[in-house]
Amino acid sequence: MSTKLPDWLTTSTPLPTGHQQRHFLAQNMQRLERLLQRFSQANDLARPPLKHFIAPQHKLLAVLGVILLLSLNQNILLLWLLLLGDLVILLLLPPIYLRQVLRQTAVTGAFAILLILPSLLLNANVALFAAKTLLILLNLNYYRTTTTFNQVITALQQLHCPNSVIFVVDITLIYLKMLGEFLLQLLQAVSLRTVGKSKHPYQMIGLLFGTLYLKTRDYALDLYAAMEARGFIGVYPAAPRTRQRDQLYLLLEVTVFCFLFLLGR
Amino acid sequence: MHIPDNYLSPATCGVMITAMAPIWTVSVLKVKAQIKTKKETVPLIGVAAALAFLIMMFNLPIPGGTTAHAVGGALLAVLLGPWAACLALSLTLLLQALLFGDGGVLAFGANAFNMAVIMPFVGYACFQIGQRLHHEKIGLAVGAYLGINLAALTAGIELGLQPLLAHTSTGVALYCPYGLKITIPAMLTAHLLIAGWVEVLFSVFVYQFIKKAAPTTLYQAPATAKSFKVFYGLLIGLIVLSPLGLLASGTAWGEWNNHELAQRLHTAAPAGMTHGFHFNALFSDYAIHGLSLPLGYILSAVTAVLIFAVAMRVLQHEH
Numbered sequence: 001m002s003t004k005l006p007d008w009l010t011t012s013t014p015l016p017t018g019h020q021q022r023h024f025l026a027q028n029m030q031r032l033e034r035l036l037q038r039f040s041q042a043n044d045l046a047r048p049p050l051k052h053f054i055a056p057q058h059k060l061l062a063v064l065g066v067i068l069l070l071s072l073n074q075n076i077l078l079l080w081l082l083l084l085g086d087l088v089i090l091l092l093l094p095p096i097y098l099r100q101v102l103r104q105t106a107v108t109g110a111f112a113i114l115l116i117l118p119s120l121l122l123n124a125n126v127a128l129f130a131a132k133t134l135l136i137l138l139n140l141n142y143y144r145t146t147t148t149f150n151q152v153i154t155a156l157q158q159l160h161c162p163n164s165v166i167f168v169v170d171i172t173l174i175y176l177k178m179l180g181e182f183l184l185q186l187l188q189a190v191s192l193r194t195v196g197k198s199k200h201p202y203q204m205i206g207l208l209f210g211t212l213y214l215k216t217r218d219y220a221l222d223l224y225a226a227m228e229a230r231g232f233i234g235v236y237p238a239a240p241r242t243r244q245r246d247q248l249y250l251l252l253e254v255t256v257f258c259f260l261f262l263l264g265r
Numbered sequence: 266m267h268i269p270d271n272y273l274s275p276a277t278c279g280v281m282i283t284a285m286a287p288i289w290t291v292s293v294l295k296v297k298a299q300i301k302t303k304k305e306t307v308p309l310i311g312v313a314a315a316l317a318f319l320i321m322m323f324n325l326p327i328p329g330g331t332t333a334h335a336v337g338g339a340l341l342a343v344l345l346g347p348w349a350a351c352l353a354l355s356l357t358l359l360l361q362a363l364l365f366g367d368g369g370v371l372a373f374g375a376n377a378f379n380m381a382v383i384m385p386f387v388g389y390a391c392f393q394i395g396q397r398l399h400h401e402k403i404g405l406a407v408g409a410y411l412g413i414n415l416a417a418l419t420a421g422i423e424l425g426l427q428p429l430l431a432h433t434s435t436g437v438a439l440y441c442p443y444g445l446k447i448t449i450p451a452m453l454t455a456h457l458l459i460a461g462w463v464e465v466l467f468s469v470f471v472y473q474f475i476k477k478a479a480p481t482t483l484y485q486a487p488a489t490a491k492s493f494k495v496f497y498g499l500l501i502g503l504i505v506l507s508p509l510g511l512l513a514s515g516t517a518w519g520e521w522n523n524h525e526l527a528q529r530l531h532t533a534a535p536a537g538m539t540h541g542f543h544f545n546a547l548f549s550d551y552a553i554h555g556l557s558l559p560l561g562y563i564l565s566a567v568t569a570v571l572i573f574a575v576a577m578r579v580l581q582h583e584h
Contacts, residue, residue: 024326031322060363067370071275074439108366112269119442129442133271137366140270144364152363164293164307171311172318172356179315183323201326206470209320213344213475216316217482220309227308 024201025191032184039149039177048094055246056151057158058253063143065257070136073264079131081260086138097145104141109134149173175219182215183208266336266413266420266452266460267361268376270369272441273423274431281423282374288382289355295348310349314356317341321357325463333460335467336380338416339388339409343472346484347389354381375423379416387412388468402469409468410461414453417460421445421452 054062066082073079090098112133120126153173156166186208273281300306317337324332341350355377361367368376388408395404425445428438441448475482 024324024332027332028323031324035322064370067270068275071271071278071371071440074433104366116442126442129271129440133269136270136369140366140370144366147364149364168307168311168314168352168356169360171308172314172360175312176315176318176360179312179319183319202466202470205323205325205467206474209323209467209471210474210478212319213316213471214479214482216312217309217479220312221305223308223312224305228304 025187029184029187029191032180032187036177036180036184039180047096050094050097050146052151054249055158055243056147056155058246058249059143059147060152060155060159061250062253063139065253066139067136069257069260069264070132070139072261074128075264076128078260078264079128079135081263082135086135086142089142093146101138101141101145104145105134105138108137108141112137171223175216178219179212179216183212186211266376266379266417266456267358267368268372268379268420268424270371272369272427273372273375274427274440275371277423277427277430278369278371278374280374281372281378285355285374285377285382288351288378292348292351292355296352299346299349306349309345310353310356313341313345313349313353314360317353317357318360320467321361325467327459327463333463335460335464336384336413336416337464337467338380338384339392339405339412339464340468340471342385342389342484343392343405343468344475344482344484347385349484350385350389351381354385375420379420379423383416383419384412387415402472405472406465406469409464413461413464414456417452417456418449421449424448424452 052059069078070082090101093101113130116126116129116133153166153170156169190204190208296306296310320337320340321334324334327333336354338350338354341353344350345353358368358376358381359373362370362373362376388405388411391408391411392401392404395401395407398404422445424441425443425448427441428444431439433439443451
């Protein structure tokens with residue numbers, strides 16, 4: 001006796017899912033995961049640790065100085081010198097970081113160049129502008145790839161930023177991870193449980209971010225309670241003392257900046 | 266709307282950061298006052314900055330298949346108060362510039378002015394007007410739309426001014442190569458048509474949810490008399506500062522008289538202007554005969570303010 005499957009079992013009827021909606025949820029989950037990866041320690045352990053020759057505050061100052069020099073000057077020789085300097089610094093990086101810096105510069109640089117291409121019609125000096133923009137992007141990407149969140153906070157501390165600002169920056173970085181994880185879990189839960197189309201994707205967004213805001217408040221209240229319980233009076237732990245080597249480095253930095261600035265004039 | 270580095274001249278960046286310094290100072294003072302009544306505000310700003318970051322990172326679907334993201338300036342102003350929102354958004358922009366490569370480091374002042382000042386304050390003002398007319402949601406929607414578009418307009422102006430401000434002797438632009446004619450329409454069309462509506466829908470839906478789920482967490486504005494005091498203070502400050510206009514040598518762009526215009530054009534002024542209508546004001550060029558120029562400026566400012574005040578009084582309803 002042969003059994004024949006009923007017709008409805010042999011034909012597949014796909015669930016009416018909102019394709020676009022799923023797409024944007026998945027896309028956002030990917031972006032969030034990438035953001036959270038920057039915070040994960042496992043990620044750091046997988047890569048060779050970077051040797052930091054200079055203090056974080058000097059690194060920040062150096063980046064600011066180079067960007068300022070690049071945008072102030074129109075001198076090709078100066079751009080060339082800075083490029084050579086950048087290349088030497090890039091050579092010192094382990095390959096895994098080097099690839100990351102170059103990849104990010106290529107992607108962001110492509111966008112920047114696409115944006116200024118139409119100005120060729122306006123007879124603008126696109127080549128110089130593009131070269132300067134690419135160099136700035138290279139420096140910025142180098143900074144963000146080789147600097148950890150803690151180093152930024154230390155740099156701000158050493159540069160005598162008010163305690164309250166550093167404290168708030170610190171909270172932001174910590175809770176960026178916490179809220180990011182919370183949002184990722186929410187998104188995963190939503191994408192696992194929703195079947196079919198929702199009336200309007202924005203209604204769901206209202207729900208997602210409304211919940212996230214309430215969570216924000218909860219976190220803030222808990223944090224304040226914890227701070228109060230531990231006797232927090234608004235003073236942040238004192239900044240580590242600057243070493244003499246750092247002071248010398250600062251002097252060197254200022255000299256090089258002035259020299260390059262005068263050269264570029 | 267994040268302006269990258271090298272699109273604005275360093276001078277513009279400097280001016281924008283200088284303009285932001287007093288705003289940040291006032292924000293910190295305002296928030297300090299807020300902390301006295303609501304102590305959890307300090308950690309809240311930090312956590313709210315993280316929230317703002319996530320809002321700006323979250324791509325929303327728009328019909329047609331592409332995506333856009335909201336900034337949430339108006340929404341944060343309604344949830345936390347405009348001053349706290351200004352600080353939280355500035356902080357987010359700082360971290361984005363330093364750690365995530367979004368927006369320039371030198372252009373931070375300009376970006377903060379567009380997104381952390383214009384957006385929350387315009388949004389909040391519209392929300393308050395809406396609240397008075399008992400249509401909060403409409404107020405917020407209008408505020409979100411106006412805020413993001415005004416911010417885009419300012420960004421367009423900042424970018425479009427660059428070819429005028431910084432160029433070589435042959436007239437080739439050194440920074441952003443596009444003039445106002447290109448930057449303003451480019452910025453505004455994208456925001457008027459798409460990003461503005463994304464911002465409106467985002468703000469309204471989140472606000473609706475919070476209003477329903479936890480209405481007590483919304484920011485309550487302090488008594489209005491106080492905010493008027495600040496307004497009067499600002500007005501008096503501006504009157505006192507009005508002679509600063511004298512520091513600028515030359516006449517404002519487009520405000521030349523015929524003689525100056527002829528000098529600039531190197532030919533005679535257009536016929537239509539020489540034969541046109543001439544109005545001789547009582548205090549021409551803010552100079553009153555027999556008075557020193559700065560004093561004339563201050564008197565002109567006071568007169569203008571008083572005339573406006575009288576006009577407002579005429580239009581005011583009787584209580």
